[in-house]
Amino acid sequence: MSRRRVGAVALATAIVTPLGATAATSTAAAAPYCGIYWGSLAKTSSSQTRAAITGARSGQHACYDRLVFDLGRGTGKVGYNVRYVSTVRSPSSGLPVPVSGGARIQITVNAPATKRIPASGTLTYSGWRTFRQLKWVTSFEGYTDFGLGVRARLPMRAFVLTGPDGGQRLVVDVAHRW
Structure with a gap:
C-alpha cells in the first residue's frame, strides 16, 4: 500500500472515530425520561x-x-x-x-x-x-x-x-x- 493510501486510511479512521463517539454521546443525552416515547398527540x-x-x-x-x-x-x-x-x-x-x-x-x-x-x-x-x-x-x-x-x-x-x-x-x- 502506498504512503498516500496509508495516510488517507489513518486520517479517515481519526475522523470517523470521534464522530461516532459524539453520535453515541448525543443519543445517550437524548434518552427519554423513564423510557417513555408516548408523545402528546391525541x-x-x-x-x-x-x-x-x-x-x-x-x-x-x-x-x-x-x-x-x-x-x-x-x-x-x-x-x-x-x-x-x-x-x-x-x-x-x-x-x-x-x-x-x-x-x-x-x-x-x-x-x-x-x-x-x-x-x-x-x-x-x-x-x-x-x-x-x-x-x-x-x-x-x-x-x-x-x-x-x-x-x-x-x-x-x-x-x-x-x-x-x-x-x-x-x-x-x-x-x-x-
Missing part, C-alpha cells in the same frame, strides 16, 4: 361499547400519574378520544368547563355513564407530580366527557384493559416530565 380508538362507566380511580407511579375509568360488562370494546385542548368544552352545549392546571386534557369515553364520576363532579389532586384536577363534563348520547387538568403538556398515553370481572378499563397515563 390518542383515539373509534370502538363503541354498550357497557357503562361505573367509576374512576387514580394512582401515582414512579414515572407517571394514572387515571383509570372502570366500565361494567357489555358488548363491544370501549373507544376513546384523549387529547390536549386549550379549553375543555361540553360537547352538548359547547360551553367552556374550567379545569385547574397548566394544561388540559379532554377525555371522551365512547360509553354512557349512569352517574356523575367523581360523585362531587370534581376531584382535586394535592401533592401529585402531574395531575391537578379531574372534572366531570357530561354524559350525552352514549359518550361521556371529562376534563383532566395537568401540570403542563406532557407525554401521555391511553389504552384499554379487560378486567378479571369481564369489564373493561380505560387507562390514561400522563408522564411526570419529558
